[in-house]
Amino acid sequence: MSIRARRSFLLAELANALGLEFRGNPALRLDGIAGIATATEQQLSFLQDSKYLPLLAQTRAGALILRKEHAQDYSGAALWSNNPYLSFAQAMQLFYPPEQPSPGISPRAEIAADVELGAQTRVEDFVQIGAGARIGDGAWLEAGVVIGAGVEIGAGSHLYPGVKVLAGSILGPDCIIHANAVIGADGFGFAQGAGGYEKIPQIGRVVLGARVEIGANTCIDRGALGDTVIGDGVKIDNLVQIGHNVEIGADTVIAGQTGVAGSTRIGRGCRIGGQVGFAGHIEIADGTVIAGQSAITHDIRQAGIYSGVIPAQEVRRWRRTVAQLHRLDGILRRLRGAADPASHSSSS
């Protein structure tokens, strides 16, 4: 079951709003969106991947967004799109626009005297806002959010419950920060001294651009000296770790549980899978794509697709693989020697 749509559309209205041609009864009313296998006669759906073509014969959806090249496979109401997935995203935004919170400041919030609160902001219960913070017009701080001293929250940004934004952090407009994320904790910086590690005070900031989305329980550390900078339109999933002084270029997306060590610079328009680990102090070219679970230990200077993921196997077979892998160096040296006696002397 899904959340009920906030709006409904006639087919012709929808086609107009999405800028698409259509086929079917212009007055057909659609009151929500669902997957192609479950949509009802009152719902819109879409077909992106041709592997689902057989579903065209079975779907009960009231109308479909699909490519015109599939017109012959389907006789129902249709919206023709060259990019059905994007049109679907846009239709979702029409049917399910972001909730507009009613403005107001909870008497159970604690706001320092000199905080600048923009127009139409919503500040919920148990929110604490520190001295000198500035909260932009229309920003929405849900329950239990904590905003440190001097923080700036851009207009229209939405902070879900429990988000912590620590002193000095800057968030651009229209950011979305999911529950319990932490923006601006200290970076992990210590110097080994005679009596143990000595803490290096972390005095940089976190600076997020416009339209940045940060996942639940994700951590973006403040810079050690300079800033940690996340570019416009960057989307970061849950449980991601971004170290101090990392820079991430605009419109890069990073999936869950990935970690980026300190001072690494990731370019614009990159797509990073989940559970990837980046070493510190490296640079990743604009437009790079990295498969989940990969280890990135060196600069990537040329955009491309990179992977280091090794799919699991049945355990007995895998154990033999690992045993061979762990002896690989010696085995290959010997084999090369046996296969080609010359290689032995030339390599030594």
Added chain:
Amino acid sequence: MSIRARRSFLLAELANALGLEFRGNPALRLDGIAGIATATEQQLSFLQDSKYLPLLAQTRAGALILRKEHAQDYSGAALWSNNPYLSFAQAMQLFYPPEQPSPGISPRAEIAADVELGAQTRVEDFVQIGAGARIGDGAWLEAGVVIGAGVEIGAGSHLYPGVKVLAGSILGPDCIIHANAVIGADGFGFAQGAGGYEKIPQIGRVVLGARVEIGANTCIDRGALGDTVIGDGVKIDNLVQIGHNVEIGADTVIAGQTGVAGSTRIGRGCRIGGQVGFAGHIEIADGTVIAGQSAITHDIRQAGIYSGVIPAQEVRRWRRTVAQLHRLDGILRRLRGAADPASHSSSS
């Protein structure tokens, strides 16, 4: 040091409660449980693994749960069990039953007017409950919990401090959600448009069955269109990421820091190690066992044990292994050519 037991038992009472035969003084009083090496004369312990048999001669424990086949190795008070570890778990539940909170609603909680609160619920300070939520009988919401609009919390469920359950999520009875976990944040869904990524509103729900346990700081994302569904009796450890529209079958256990990408379906009764990564849109058979740190990139159709973990080595040796691995394709092609000239022409 451990928490003090809430109850004490005579040996005969305990044997009766656990359904086990016993040997020893029925009136022996036991006032807690400890490990076999540290238990005192007033404490119960257990022996599961035969590698600890030598400890039988040394233990000071007042009584032991053990297999009858070990009777000859030990002369003290005993409870005979075919599964000492399970009997130990049950004994732990007897000595250390879950804390029964005193019911009551803190005046420092903020509860929407139309919330349905069951009998005997406990709602602590700084809890916020949104419109239309229903809180089952005996549920316990600790400090700083936030419950979104329309959420249902099953009877007897216990939410530790700082848990966030976002709008529309459904929790079955007797769930335990550990501190700062986030249930129902948006899934990670975007479509690439001309001006950057466009957000796909996430309109599905999270639905947890009965007796589900979710670890601290774990995230279970809401579905994109349909629901994310966690079956009865599923146990999920800390810092786990469950993506949108994932389905997890009953009685599956998942260890810490594992991530499951969107729309993947994990069967019933699976055991998943820590730091495992599952690709999206795959299916895992009932009863599958997966070793920690494995990458699961394809369907697993047949139950079994799967692994992809490569144990670390001393670094110089490992670097040689990786160097060979990275050149493996070329090396093996050449070697096969050298060892068997026919293979070269047949493969080209």
Added chain:
Amino acid sequence: MSIRARRSFLLAELANALGLEFRGNPALRLDGIAGIATATEQQLSFLQDSKYLPLLAQTRAGALILRKEHAQDYSGAALWSNNPYLSFAQAMQLFYPPEQPSPGISPRAEIAADVELGAQTRVEDFVQIGAGARIGDGAWLEAGVVIGAGVEIGAGSHLYPGVKVLAGSILGPDCIIHANAVIGADGFGFAQGAGGYEKIPQIGRVVLGARVEIGANTCIDRGALGDTVIGDGVKIDNLVQIGHNVEIGADTVIAGQTGVAGSTRIGRGCRIGGQVGFAGHIEIADGTVIAGQSAITHDIRQAGIYSGVIPAQEVRRWRRTVAQLHRLDGILRRLRGAADPASHSSSS
């Protein structure tokens, strides 16, 4: 941009405070610290790595901390140090000392009647402190912190917003716990019964030594029977998982997203990279160094550097590598047979 320094120093004062010899005008005033490339004439900087030697000719920094052996490459004001990075850390502590919170108890905190609050503590809004807890002198609990029953917080410890410390946990003096970390959640302990998994009550504690630092959203689980113990001076980064009954020796550092399964013992003075996974019930020698993303599945008895990380490659090349790896066992068996017929019979 960085946080403004809380103090300024004359060059001679600074040299004296750091115990370093210097060159230059003793009355030169320095009002902050920055990187060598960005520091201004009023700022201090440092040179640690000789790869940055070319920057000596360009820096505008008012003074530098550097090795005396680099004196000939640089003519400006200098503080001579054998360990410039450590001296830099110490200078940072002088310019940016930890914020001293003004003591006081928020009327919006909820504190049980029998809590012992030390002198000069600061307890902020929406903090809840349970029965029997003891809060040491000068401790600072930021907004939304929750302290369970019987917890002890050492003098001078600083808990950032949203930290949860569950019942019975013990924190030593001068600990720093970053936002939304969870100390003392239940360990992951279940026994398989006839009707699903049965929970094993987790009755041990978490015990942190002195000067422990714990990262944002990190989880340290309580022990099952005994305690989980983190030694003095241990530094743990964000999003780390420490399982029940783990013991970590003094002055060990652990980077982000690493996981340590239950009952594993890590020695003193170890350095552990990010995203490392430790199996349970193993022991790691004092002084061990482990590269990020490694899997540690067995005891490490001898200190050294260990790695299991495989750097990613361009994806087509990597796919061929994985294909060969997955067939490695069979290929090598055949090759060894071909290269040396004797090896085949001797290995069987």
